[in-house]
Amino acid sequence: MHLRLIVPPDRSKRVLDTLVDDPRVTSIVRLPGAAHRPAGDVIECDVTREATSEILGWLKQQGLYDDGSVAIALVDAAPSRNARQAEKAAPGAPDDAVIWDAVVDKAYNEAKGSWVYYAFLTLATMIAAVAVITDSSILVVGAMVVGPEFGVVAALAVGLALGNAGLTWRAAWLLVLGFLLAIVVTTLAALVARAVGWIDTSDVIAARPLTGFIWRPDKWSAVVAVLAGCAGVLSQTAGRANALVGVFISVTTVPAAGDLALSIAVWAPEQIGGSAAQLGINLGGMTAAGVVTLLLQRRIWRTYLRVKGRAGARVEA
Template sequence: MLVHLRLNVPTGLTADVTDLLVDHECATNVTLQRGASLVPQGDLVECDVAREIAGEVITRLKALGLGETGGILVSTPTAWPFAAAQRLERDAPGDPEDAVIWDSVVDQAYAAARPTVTFHVFLALATLLAAIAVITDSAVLVIGAMVVGPEFGTVAAVATGIVFAKWGLSFRALRLLVLSFVVCILFVALLSFLADLTGLVTSEMVTRPRPQTGFIWHPDRWSFIVALIAGAAGVLALSTNKANAMVGVFISVTTVPAAGNLALALGTWTPSEITGSITQLLINLGGMIVSGVVVLALQRLLWHRVTSASARLFFSR
């Protein structure tokens, strides 16, 4: 698996940058267009590198000063049908599926910590779906609410900020989580209140036995254990670019369903379910943040050694 680097290089750094890439055994397709970069003024350098060493190459480019004075753009090709690419994959240490590009992880975290209209709309819709799931006692709708909820990336951003000591990132992500959940819960609570006035929803619908959805406001030790496991799986999927694994994370924690249950309990004023819903919500968010911090910290410390050892163990190289 290859990663493509597009570099806008000030003229004074061009020789150092090209020497680094040309001499690197895991880089190929190195091209140089002199004077092609207008802002910043300089040259355009492009190359392909094995994903396993992309993070190392980017770190060395930043050490040359390119991160401050030039531009570094990282993209992933959809196919690489040429012999040199196969050679790079053989020569690169570890496996591309295990590779972590930390700059990409941090950039994703900053993106997830930004308050956007889309984020709030998806969270509000997910909370509304969860509230309807409570009324109808539908496990299918609970799963749908979990999948629609966009909050995990922001949870991972909190953990990323802690591990990289980027406290501003953690603060922005945590503030987004708190404010967005408060806004969406109040919004759905208002709708529930109006529905209660019209008789569409009643307090009895919330308090009656719900064998399919009662678990979302009954926190126990397993709630925290599941949150820990889901948080670990989630940050691992994000850091290694395993987007397909995220679906399993989305449907394993009851963050949004607890918010929906809380909103419905507030709207119909059912105090017996308010405390449990709040506790479930906090347990899930807290557990995912804790496990996210632990997994990211262990990855930074041990991941390179673990992947190198696994390559020898499984004879993948």
């Protein structure tokens, strides 16, 4: 991981000396007086992923989060001997380490909400509604991929796991508001389509071999939601964002929302209940699994460090 620090002059030497003395840190550069807002020295360095949280915690104790600046970026490749030596000095594997400051910061960004989030969720729900009408499994997958809701679910899990009431409330509210808006808009569109004769009740309640599972939740719905929640949180904490695509196409949140909107528009009470249950099971299962995964990650990593012992220099408070 690459750190760009702006350090107040009175703490610059201590921060620089500590980083230089830590074998898990390399490529250290200091630019005296280069920063103007906030004012201070710019220090840049590359840190092994395993050591990043520890070093960030020490920098926070030094007041850099309040009086300076800290920026974190992923280094895609560092094919140098110094980088390999730094990695050897850090215990464990990079994917096992969680950079909690980055996780929390990303969770807050996801929980902010934007018109793009609402737009994508609404469009995904409308695609899912068309998938139900046409009984198209391809459109169901497309709707799952377009849906942006997992980032908010992950933010909710982070808030619950870390006991952050503010983050938990913001994420939960955004999740509820987003799905409510998407379902309302899709329901209105379905009512228009029904009024002009494009759809009727039979299109929704008819046997649907490829999409009927959407409104018929069973034990496997909960199993998949739990597995997807674990995989999704792991992909984000380990920096494996490409794995999220698999999560998107495995959970039936957006398809259930689309089916629910259609069922309301044509008034199919049985499917209303089934779709709502499917949506609740998936959101609840993913959130619970995410919380447990985060807590286990923190416990396992702390236990590993305690047993293995930290290699190299210590960062002292």
